Amino acid sequence: MKLPKGEADHPGLIIVQIDGLSRTQFEHAISKGNLPFLSKLIRREHFTVESFYSGVPSTTPAVQGEIFYGVRAAVPGFQFLHRASGKVMRMYEAESAAVxxxxxxxxNEEPLLQDGSSYSNIYRAGASFTRYCSQDLASTEVMRRANPLKWFVLGIAYLPKLLRMAGLAALEFVIAIADAFKGLYAREKALSELLFVPARVVVCIILREAVxxxxxxxxxxxxPVIHxxxxxxxxxxxRRGPRSEFAHWTLKGIDRAIRDIYRAGDHSVYRDYEVIIYSDHGQEHTVPYERKHGRxxxxxxxxxxxxxxxAGTAVWMRRNSDLLGNTVGRFRNLVGLRPDTSAASGVPQPDSQxxxxxxxxxxxxxxxxxxxxxELEGYVTELIRVAGVPLVLRPQQDGTVQATNARGTWSLPAQADExxxxxxxxxxxxxxxLVSLCFHENAGxxxxxxxxxNGQPLSFPMENGAHCGPGSExxxxFLLVPDRIRRWHHARLPATGARVRGEDLHKIVRHFLNRDGIPEEKSAEKRGGRKELSLRVMTYNIHSCVGLDRKIRPERVARVINHFDPDIVAxxxxxxxxxxSRGHDQAQLIAEHLRMSHVFHAMFEEERERYGIAIFSRYPLTTVKSGYLTEADPRLFKEARGAxxxxxxxxxxxxxxxxxxxxxLGRAxxxxQAEVLLGDEWLGSLPATEPVVVAGDFNSGPRSRALQGFQRRFQDVQRVLPGHVPIPTFSSAFPLLRIDHLFVSKHFTVDGIGKPVSPVARMASDHLPLFAELTLQ
Structure with missing residues (x-):
């Protein structure tokens, strides 16, 4: 494996999908301690839980089609007749996924994972590297990628990890055997219980560890982007239902895998990574059709x-009643077996069956x-009366859908509640x-x-948990998203305040990867409905963009600043x-990332090299003055200081x-410096009627003599906000000292103070930023 050299300027994105976990069950798992790391992210790491709406059909190939390509209802179900080819598609099969x-x-011109990687998905989504996706499991693809020497070398290089995987698989095998006996005791079918044991180990453990x-x-x-x-x-x-103990047991291993991925991304040498975690849909606790109706x-x-x-026409149906979900089908694909067609009534003939x-x-x-x-109405009635189907949908010529259940016939979307x-x-x-689904080109x-x-839903195969339909679970x-990413989509995509759906996540990711050409919003009206004269101000010692990990990353500093969406930054x-610092013009680079104008003043100059302070602003600004407060004194190792x-x-x-x-750094x-800045050449020349903000790293605590003059003339934003406990900003790893300050004149009221303790903020500099929301009266 060839590792990249240097450092990337733009962060990468890791998207982890926990398949099938509804928000209800996610919150239940959090409360029961089955997702300890994700719980920690929510409590401490500036991640927020939101509802993810799958759309209908609520199944992975439809949702991933919407996420990867921005296309709603890419398929009408997990299994369907492809009318153009006359073939029945099952979306974990390589040919179906490829079509x-x-x-x-x-x-769509550019799939979401262009130049990235795709693992265990239905689609490759334009990724440069893919494994365990539906198309990767075609026999020709498996043979093409087979390289015994390569696998032998990898096996030697990563032997400890392979042994770990083998140990986990052995443990899961024992648990699966116990689960199978439990299923037999509950009178489940013996063959399906035995088949599920190896399938469970491969899909739930080996595949997870491989991903x-x-x-x-x-x-x-x-x-740059991984899914x-x-x-x-x-x-x-x-198999057991979404609330079952065995289902929730698997979440512990998933949580550990996400923990390892998150930590690796956080310590990446070449590129910083953000992580998004989501579930594409949930599951309903269902009763199998056969169990309820006896056939x-x-x-x-x-x-x-x-x-x-x-009458007299054969009915073709791939009968998978003794398969629970699609685990066995996935297992057959993963181990290279041909798709199971033994239960089908031969090859489907759409023209005669x-x-x-x-x-x-x-x-x-x-x-x-x-x-x-x-004739259609007659069959709708019989499907309800004779077959006991709970709901039958029939598209109408006027673009609506007739929905019939045991209580009557209704019209969608008008009578959705019925x-x-x-x-x-x-x-x-x-x-x-649902209406759009019924008019899908490949719908029945x-x-x-x-x-x-009004009752427990049915699933047509023998499964105790199911999804694909319109149920509330x-x-x-759910969507677990870093606050920095969340801020953008709440401002730009208003509907996501209530839910995020696949096409929204598609836009969010494209924006993060700088593929949509949409600049950061600059007007107060477009940034979340802020008050007319509100201002967001920040001061931040960026430590030459050298983080605690010793990486020099101006873009990372820009991300920390951008998290708070400030108007003006010192x-x-x-x-x-x-x-x-690799010769960068750091002020220029950060200003470009923030899409702000800026001014820079050097406190040190030697040939082309300079070092100093800067201001970034969304609004037009005019420089009134820049200069030294005290000159450098090489004899005492003192730097020049200014404003x-x-x-x-x-x-x-x-x-x-x-x-x-x-x-x-010196007290004297x-x-x-405080005396000069407050004197007649600087702040002392300003009339009391002029509003002013003074920001900076004063290297002085709030009770120091150096700050007494500022506190007499101005408001310390951390002291005037009711109920606020002042936040120390140094050092970022263990914040103990309050030496970064924002002082404002009486013309401002303080509305809020931002909490800067995020993983990126702790790493990007040795200081944390100080942020305040102000209203100019």
Missing amino acids: IEDELRSR RFRILLDIERGV GNLLGYDEQSH ELHAALAEVFSSGPM VIVTAMGPLGHIYFPRPLTVA VLGASHPFLEEVAQD DLVISGWNP ETRG VQEVDCHRVR IWVKVATEEGRSFHFLNTHFG ERLQ
Whole structure:
């Protein structure tokens, strides 16, 4: 593996999908201690939990199509008839995934994972490197990638990790055997219980560890964007139900894998990484159709279509009643076996057979010829009465959908509450998505669903947990997102205040990767509805952009600043063309990342090398004065210290003065610098009617003599905010000292103080930033 040299200017993004974990079950797992690391991220690391809306169908190939390509309802289900080819698709099969991804590519110029990596996903999404995705499991692809010598060398190099994987697999095998006996005791089918044991070990442990290992390697390689899907919980939930202890047990291993990935990204040498964690959908606790009705769905549908216009027409259905979820199917793919077609009634013939696809709680019925409205209505009635299907959907010519259940016939989207239940968290959006689903080019002539708003839903295979339909749990996953990323999407995508869906996440990621061409918003109106004359100000000693990890990263400093979305920023210890900081003009680089104007004043100059302080501003500014407060004294090892004074003009026609300074280390020189800055040549010349903000690293505590004059004339923002406990800013690793300050004149009120303790802020400099929200009266 060839490692990159130097350091990347832009951060990377790691996206981890926990397949099938609803927000309800996520919160339950947090409360029970099954996700300790994710709980820590929420409590301490500036991550926020949001609701992720899957859309309908609530299944991975549809959701990933929306995330990776920005296309809603890429498929009408996990299994469906592809009308153009006449083939029945199952989306974990290589051929099916390839066909649909080609169609998605034709509708979108750049897939989301371009130049990145894709692991255990349905789609490759343009990634340069992929493993364990549906298309990777084609026999020809497996043979093409086979390289015994390479695998032998890797096995020797990573022997400890492989032994760890083997140990975890052995432990899971023992647990799986115990679980199988529990299933037999509960009168589950013996064959499916035995088949699930090796399938569970491969899918839930070996695949998880392989994805974890690959992502760790990618972090070392500095890959810009990585997406990995962890399947274990989803597969266990299909078998035992989403609330089961065995399903929640798998979350502990997933949590550890995410912990390792997060820490590796946090300590990456080449590139900084942000992490997004989400679930593509949830699961409903379901009753299998066969268990409730005493016969398979295929037998019931054969009875329904034995009379009427389809009398004498064969019903084709891939009967997977003794498979729980798609674990065994995934297992067959992973170990290179051909797809299971033994239960199918031969090759489907759409021109002469009724084709039924029902892999989950949502199914499609395709007729070999068009039927009249009356004929379709007759079959809708029989599906409810004879087959006991909870919900049948039929598209109408006026663009609406007729929805029939045991209580009557309703119209979607207008009567969504009668079909879905009035308490559904995404009622209107789900109703509209159901309508769109029924008009999908590959949808059936009739769509059947196990959803029942007044009782436990059904799933057509033998599974105790299911998803694909419109249920309140299966459509509601979660999104765990860093606050810095969250701030942008809440400002730019208003609907995400209530939920984030796949197309939103697509836009969020593209913006983070600088692929959308959208600049940071600059007007107060566009940045979250802020008050008309509110201002966000910051002071930050950036330590020449040298972090505690010794990495020189101006872009990382810009990310810390940008997290708070300030209007004006005072920074100290800024390098310009210095050899020690790779020759960067740091003020210019940071200003470009922030999309702000800036001024810089050097306190040290030697040939091209300079070192000093700077101000960044969203608003136009005019330099009033910049210069030294005290000169350098080489005999006493004292640096020159100075200040920058600008006048800022806001969009509302108001103006204020802003000063940035950096005091020295010696007590005597700080007293002298304070006296000069408050004297007639600087602040003393300002009339009392002029609003002013003074910011900087004063190297002095709030009770020091050097600050007494500032505290008499100005307000210390950390002291005047009711209920606020002042925040120390030095050092960033163990903040103990309050030496960075913001002073404001009486023209300002202090509305809030930002909390700067995020992982990136702690690492980017030896100081933490100080941020305040102000209102100019």
